[in-house]
Amino acid sequence: MVNQRMLGLGTARSVIRELFEYGKIRAAQVGAENVFDFSLGNPSVPCPQEVNDTAVRILREQPEVIHCYTSAQGDQEARQRFADSLNRRFGTCYTADQFYITVGAAASLCCVFNGLACPGDEFVVFAPYFPEYKVFIEGAGAKMVLIPPEIEGFQIDFDAFEAAISEHTKSVVVNSPNNPSGVVYSRETLERLSAILTEKSRAYGHPIYLISDEPYREIVFSGFQVPWIPQLYPDTIVCYSFSKSLSLPGERLGYVLVPASVTDSREVYAAVAGAGRSLGYVNAPSLFQQVTSLCCDLTSDLAVYERNAKLLVPALREMGYHCVEPGGAFYLFPRSLEPDDMAFSERAKQFDLLLVPGSGFGAPGHVRIAYCVQTDMIQRALPKFKALADSYR
Numbered sequence: 001m002v003n004q005r006m007l008g009l010g011t012a013r014s015v016i017r018e019l020f021e022y023g024k025i026r027a028a029q030v031g032a033e034n035v036f037d038f039s040l041g042n043p044s045v046p047c048p049q050e051v052n053d054t055a056v057r058i059l060r061e062q063p064e065v066i067h068c069y070t071s072a073q074g075d076q077e078a079r080q081r082f083a084d085s086l087n088r089r090f091g092t093c094y095t096a097d098q099f100y101i102t103v104g105a106a107a108s109l110c111c112v113f114n115g116l117a118c119p120g121d122e123f124v125v126f127a128p129y130f131p132e133y134k135v136f137i138e139g140a141g142a143k144m145v146l147i148p149p150e151i152e153g154f155q156i157d158f159d160a161f162e163a164a165i166s167e168h169t170k171s172v173v174v175n176s177p178n179n180p181s182g183v184v185y186s187r188e189t190l191e192r193l194s195a196i197l198t199e200k201s202r203a204y205g206h207p208i209y210l211i212s213d214e215p216y217r218e219i220v221f222s223g224f225q226v227p228w229i230p231q232l233y234p235d236t237i238v239c240y241s242f243s244k245s246l247s248l249p250g251e252r253l254g255y256v257l258v259p260a261s262v263t264d265s266r267e268v269y270a271a272v273a274g275a276g277r278s279l280g281y282v283n284a285p286s287l288f289q290q291v292t293s294l295c296c297d298l299t300s301d302l303a304v305y306e307r308n309a310k311l312l313v314p315a316l317r318e319m320g321y322h323c324v325e326p327g328g329a330f331y332l333f334p335r336s337l338e339p340d341d342m343a344f345s346e347r348a349k350q351f352d353l354l355l356v357p358g359s360g361f362g363a364p365g366h367v368r369i370a371y372c373v374q375t376d377m378i379q380r381a382l383p384k385f386k387a388l389a390d391s392y393r
Helices: 004-011 015-030 049-061 076-090 104-116 132-139 158-164 187-204 265-279 286-294 303-319 341-349 375-390
Strands: 099-102 122-126 143-147 169-175 209-213 236-241 254-257 367-370
Touching: 049 286, 076 099, 076 254, 076 286, 099 104, 099 265, 104 132, 104 209, 104 236, 104 254, 104 265, 122 132, 122 158, 132 143, 143 158, 158 187, 169 187, 187 209, 303 375, 341 367
Parallel strands: 122 143, 122 169, 169 209, 209 236
Antiparallel strands: 099 254, 236 254
């Protein structure tokens, strides 16, 4: 016998991956240039040349030590570089000992969920949301409480949130810029959220932590700002990844930041470290600890994502699609042209458009378009979107 829950997770394919695999099969049939695959959030721009140059330099200069173990929580100098970078940007005073380097944002989240979760705890998540949150939270032995989407702007339905929060709430998770909607939470939204959490923490007699999942923090479009959330709510724990900012998803490098302002911060940090030990997430890849920490003030050329959005959004709106304005990341989350988003996604495949149904993100009646693709592909896909829309008329 094996663990049945793990068996289910291991045999149930994600809709995103299923579409991606279908796209490869279809490309072999009709040619890759004729398949418009918007399924996977894989950065379409290369990492900065300095990243590759830094990796090569380190391999040449430190061949005896670069592949050795670091401290479980990450190299001290690398952690201090991360702290120094944020201190320069946000006027903070973080130190190396507040950072735990992880194998990407997924490991960051898992370490935090497992470090915080006690029997009976609940973690609140706002739809639309990254589907793996549910897997991570339940894997930590806690319950995920899902707040339905506010579909006009994909901010927060505060009435539903206040009705759902309780003495069992251990933490609230936010993701801004958001996957799958591309929406950036406004300062007003975050300030109201912070005020509610402060009030409820006081009423229940224990802190309600805010977990800020920030892999898209650097991908922000003109006219939008991403506030530094720990300055709005002191009990904020930050989970970060360099996958999108430096276009390094395959290198799996991120961190957890537990600021000193967090209630019982040293205990929380130790619990995160303990979770990393329990899960086997110790000593993230040593080469890329050094590379990302030396390049952490850089980004890839992220401007292409905004150009793609400015091409795609008005064109789809003119065709009759309802699209909430994305403020960052590289996703668009329009309403499907029929209530059944699964059926709409299947119909889109007739036009070789691969669009991910919104039901898996907690927002049925929508589809996700990952426009982290070449701009030429979007231009060639627009007639297909038009034909899909026309098929409903």
